[in-house]
Amino acid sequence: MIRAWPFHPRASQLWAWHDRAAGKASERIGRHVARCRCCQGRVAEMDAVWRELNARWSRQTQAAAARPDERSLLFAIRRQESERFADFKERWQLLAPYFAPEAARSLTAAGGITVETQLRLWLGRRYGQALLKEWAGR
Amino acid sequence: MRPNASLGVDWPRVFLWATVGLLASAAPFYLAWAWTHSFAPVRFFYDYPANVFFVVIAIIGCWLCWIAWLEFGPGDLLRPAWFLIAVAATWQAIGYIIAHWLAQATWLNPLRAYLLAGAPRRGATLYQIGLDVSGTLSMAFLAAGLAVVLVCYRRSGLVRRFVAWDWVVCGLVAAYALHVIYVVVRIQLHAHAVVTFTSVLDWMNDPLLALLVAEALLLRRGVLVMGWGLLGRCWGAVAAAVLLTAAGSALMWAVDFGLIRWPYFSVTWLIWYPAAAAFAACPAYQVQAFRVTQRRLELYRAARHTA
Numbered sequence: 001m002i003r004a005w006p007f008h009p010r011a012s013q014l015w016a017w018h019d020r021a022a023g024k025a026s027e028r029i030g031r032h033v034a035r036c037r038c039c040q041g042r043v044a045e046m047d048a049v050w051r052e053l054n055a056r057w058s059r060q061t062q063a064a065a066a067r068p069d070e071r072s073l074l075f076a077i078r079r080q081e082s083e084r085f086a087d088f089k090e091r092w093q094l095l096a097p098y099f100a101p102e103a104a105r106s107l108t109a110a111g112g113i114t115v116e117t118q119l120r121l122w123l124g125r126r127y128g129q130a131l132l133k134e135w136a137g138r
Numbered sequence: 139m140r141p142n143a144s145l146g147v148d149w150p151r152v153f154l155w156a157t158v159g160l161l162a163s164a165a166p167f168y169l170a171w172a173w174t175h176s177f178a179p180v181r182f183f184y185d186y187p188a189n190v191f192f193v194v195i196a197i198i199g200c201w202l203c204w205i206a207w208l209e210f211g212p213g214d215l216l217r218p219a220w221f222l223i224a225v226a227a228t229w230q231a232i233g234y235i236i237a238h239w240l241a242q243a244t245w246l247n248p249l250r251a252y253l254l255a256g257a258p259r260r261g262a263t264l265y266q267i268g269l270d271v272s273g274t275l276s277m278a279f280l281a282a283g284l285a286v287v288l289v290c291y292r293r294s295g296l297v298r299r300f301v302a303w304d305w306v307v308c309g310l311v312a313a314y315a316l317h318v319i320y321v322v323v324r325i326q327l328h329a330h331a332v333v334t335f336t337s338v339l340d341w342m343n344d345p346l347l348a349l350l351v352a353e354a355l356l357l358r359r360g361v362l363v364m365g366w367g368l369l370g371r372c373w374g375a376v377a378a379a380v381l382l383t384a385a386g387s388a389l390m391w392a393v394d395f396g397l398i399r400w401p402y403f404s405v406t407w408l409i410w411y412p413a414a415a416a417f418a419a420c421p422a423y424q425v426q427a428f429r430v431t432q433r434r435l436e437l438y439r440a441a442r443h444t445a
Contacts, residue, residue: 104367123431131431
């Protein structure tokens with residue numbers, strides 16, 4: 001179930017984390033995505049990235065099946081890649097309501113300016129740090 | 139918990155619809171003018187709904203600027219920027235109150251009797267003071283505030299260089315500012331006219347506008363990188379306000395040089411209303427960004443408690 005939709009500035013306001021509200025929020029997000037071309041693009045992009053990642057893991061696992069000694073190493077790489085991808089995916093989402101999603105993603109992917117710096121610059125230390133703290137401990 | 143419950147009034151949307159409503163409501167007054175050949179309906183439009191729009195939107199914009207400033211803590215780079223922008227918005231609101239309310243001999247004005255009883259120049263003088271306050275004084279603080287914002291953009295790695303088109307626009311505005319300075323100096327040398335505080339403010343108007351246009355174009359480049367998020371909209375709105383003001387000034391120059399003639403130039407007055415709305419939308423988006431952040435923090439805390 002979709003619990004949050006940080007891909008679009010207006011739809012990012014539809015955040016709902018309580019179980020009771022999650023169903024309703026999911027419906028609203030679904031309705032928004034159905035009529036928003038911008039969000040449909042994001043969904044397609046994310047799907048493509050996951051498909052590519054899954055395909056690569058699948059190929060690696062098949063190759064490793066022939067050489068069992070490499071299997072554990074490949075699984076470790078796969079886990080690491082998965083964690084890195086999840087971390088990257090989530091961290092740029094912190095900027096999503098304030099920056100356009102593609103800008104937030106490309107800025108953080110470039111690695112020059114961190115999400116922390118951007119948040120502190122544009123929202124101030126109080127909000128920037130609180131957001132990072134709550135995000136880390138959620 | 140209802141989504142959007144604590145986000146409050148969506149001020150940018152209010153400003154957008156108020157501007158669209160005002161511009162759409164101008165059409166019947168202009169049609170009545172064309173139909174009856176009497177300027178009274180258009181005069182009524184500019185005296186009442188248009189002036190009320192100016193004053194109300196400037197006051198709300200000023201209030202939102204001070205809220206944005208209060209949300210930043212000491213040591214934040216954008217705090218001095220928002221202070222300067224809030225001072226600019228305060229001067230603008232004071233100027234609009236003087237020029238579009240107290241200097242107008244309308245029934246809404248408590249000084250109506252004073253204006254009508256005095257010399258005919260009384261209202262015009264008050265109007266000029268209002269324009270100087272909302273124009274030059276406000277622009278000086280806004281230029282300083284935007285300079286700090288550009289430092290912030292630079293630290294974020296978002297500042298991009300001018301393209302050829304930006305140089306053309308800046309060059310045109312700067313050339314006009316230099317032309318005005320040349321004319322002023324020539325008049326002073328030949329006529330030895332008395333230099334007053336308001337005349338000095340008048341002279342500074344165009345050079346300040348040229349500086350603001352350069353800043354607005356740099357902001358626009360940064361906003362293009364930042365994208366259409368809440369902060370991109372915030373600084374995009376102020377860039378739009380400055381560029382619309384420059385466009386309004388360019389139309390005034392076209393009128394002064396006789397390129398646009400009466401009655402067509404009266405339509406050019408309408409450009410100042412989207413400009414005022416765009417300026418008020420800038421703090422509105424920043425405040426909305428804070429409200430979204432507060433909401434996200436509430437939700438994260440709620441999620442932690444329920445987990």
